[in-house]
Structures are given as C-alpha cells and as structure tokens.
Amino acid sequence: MIEVEHLHKSFNGTIAVRDISFEVNKGENLILLGTSGCGKTTTLRMLNRLILPTSGNIRINGQDVRSAQPEKLRRGIGYVMQQTGLFPHYTVAENIAIVPKLEKWPKEKIAERTRTLMQKLGLSYEEQAHMFPHELSGGQQQRVGIARALAADPPILLMDEPFGALDPITRQKIRNDFKEVDELKRKTIVMVTHDVQDAFALASRICLMDKGSIVQLGTPEELREQPVNDFVSRFLKGEYN
Numbered sequence: 001m002i003e004v005e006h007l008h009k010s011f012n013g014t015i016a017v018r019d020i021s022f023e024v025n026k027g028e029n030l031i032l033l034g035t036s037g038c039g040k041t042t043t044l045r046m047l048n049r050l051i052l053p054t055s056g057n058i059r060i061n062g063q064d065v066r067s068a069q070p071e072k073l074r075r076g077i078g079y080v081m082q083q084t085g086l087f088p089h090y091t092v093a094e095n096i097a098i099v100p101k102l103e104k105w106p107k108e109k110i111a112e113r114t115r116t117l118m119q120k121l122g123l124s125y126e127e128q129a130h131m132f133p134h135e136l137s138g139g140q141q142q143r144v145g146i147a148r149a150l151a152a153d154p155p156i157l158l159m160d161e162p163f164g165a166l167d168p169i170t171r172q173k174i175r176n177d178f179k180e181v182d183e184l185k186r187k188t189i190v191m192v193t194h195d196v197q198d199a200f201a202l203a204s205r206i207c208l209m210d211k212g213s214i215v216q217l218g219t220p221e222e223l224r225e226q227p228v229n230d231f232v233s234r235f236l237k238g239e240y241n
C-alpha cells in the first residue's frame with residue numbers, strides 16, 4: 001500500500017535520510033524506531049509531502065505522491081504530531097472537526113462523529129467537548145490529537161511520537177488503550193518512536209534506523225531473535241535510550 005524506494009533527503013548538505021526503501025502493507029503498523037536525529041521524522045513527513053525528498057519515490061496505492069495535490073493527499077492521511085499540535089484557541093470538538101469541516105460534512109454528522117470518537121478514545125463528550133486543550137491533561141490532549149487524525153476515517157495514519165511527552169504510567173495506559181480502539185486496528189499506520197517498549201507493544205514490523213539508514217527491518221521477533229549486528233541487540237536492550 002505504501003511503497004518507498006531509494007528515498008534520500010539532505011538539508012543544506014547534511015544527510016538526514018540515506019537511500020532507504022521499504023513497504024507498508026495494508027493494515028500493518030510499521031514502527032520507525034531509532035535514536036534522536038536518525039531521520040525518523042524526516043522519513044514520516046516525506047510520506048505526506050510535508051517535506052520533499054531530495055530523490056527517490058513514494059507511492060501510495062500505486063500513485064506517486066508527487067502527482068497528488070498536497071492538500072488532497074493529506075486529507076486521506078491522518079497525522080498525529082509530536083506534542084499534539086492542537087489549536088489552542090479551538091475547543092476539543094472544534095479541533096476534532098477540522099478535516100470533516102473541510103470536507104463539508106453536515107453539522108449533525110460532525111457532532112455524531114466527534115461524540116463517537118471521544119467515547120472510543122476514553123474522553124467524555126459531555127464534559128470535555130467544549131474545553132480548550134490547556135484545560136486537559138497531557139494524556140487527554142494526546143487522545144484528542146488521535147481523535148482529530150481519525151475524524152474523517154483516513155485509511156492511513158502517520159504518528160510522530162504520539163506518546164512522547166507523557167510520563168511512563170500515562171504512556172503505558174494510552175498505549176494499551178490505543179491497541180483496543182477498533183478503528184485503529186483497520187488502519188495502515190506508520191509510527192515514529194525512540195521507545196523500544198512502544199515498538200514491541202504495537203509493531204507489526206519494526207524499521208530500526210541509525211544515521212539516516214535502515215539497519216534492520218523485520219518483525220519484533222526477528223529483530224530480537226536474529227539481530228543483524230551489535231547495534232540492533234544493544235538498541236533493543238535500551239542501551240541507546
């Protein structure tokens with residue numbers, strides 16, 4: 001469903017992503033894992049054209065993303081940003097409704113969808129829909145960010161450190177809840193994390209990166225049982241976190 005071929009990105013001579021290729025199958029959860037600065041976010045943001053590659057190809061359902069209109073492309077791809085990226089002056093409900101509004105859904109349908117999603121993500125529509133992001137905890141804000149990305153039911157979801165800013169207990173709780181949300185089970189997801197536990201809890205396959213390159217791509221079991229080198233074993237033991 002997502003095909004990445006020989007993707008390369010340099011910023012003013014600094015190589016951020018170095019000739020990487022991978023595929024993400026429909027319904028898979030591919031985790032881009034690696035140390036800070038290894039090129040995970042740059043890779044993710046090239047998938048929805050927030051960053052343009054220096055060279056290489058990306059196809060989504062066979063279509064080259066360069067031939068798609070950026071706005072149209074992004075409406076079909078939900079995006080959960082680091083640190084939520086919620087609009088501070090929009091209420092929770094208004095934040096969740098951004099894409100459905102762009103899609104000109106009727107008001108009742110938007111309200112119904114917002115209510116359903118908030119409930120699925122463990123939020124209370126009655127109590128929280130009219131609050132502003134700063135009135136919520138970090139974990140609740142993350143849940144709103146995920147609801148917003150899911151609102152128009154895009155088949156693909158890109159998530160950049162969705163649990164990054166949370167304390168370990170909240171992180172584990174949201175991660176567990178996340179696994180149980182039925183809509184997320186159907187999505188093709190590419191998620192960035194530096195956290196080995198996130199990767200093992202959520203990945204269909206892990207793409208472990210270092211210095212812009214892919215070191216190993218495989219199932220969590222493959223990485224654990226057949227690490228290709230010492231870096232992989234040490235990374236999985238948490239020595240780089």
Ligand SMILES: Nc1ncnc2c1ncn2[C@@H]1O[C@H](COP(=O)(O)OP(=O)(O)OP(=O)(O)O)[C@@H](O)[C@H]1O
Pocket residue numbers: 011014015016034035036037038039040041042043194
């Ligand atoms: N806009 C930019 N201009 C210049 N250099 C950049 C830019 N964006 C990223 N880089 C560099 O590219 C490299 C990869 O960055 P990237 O953000 O993709 O890494 P990352 O693995 O997501 O790291 P983190 O987990 O810290 O977010 C880094 O060396 C970074 O400094």
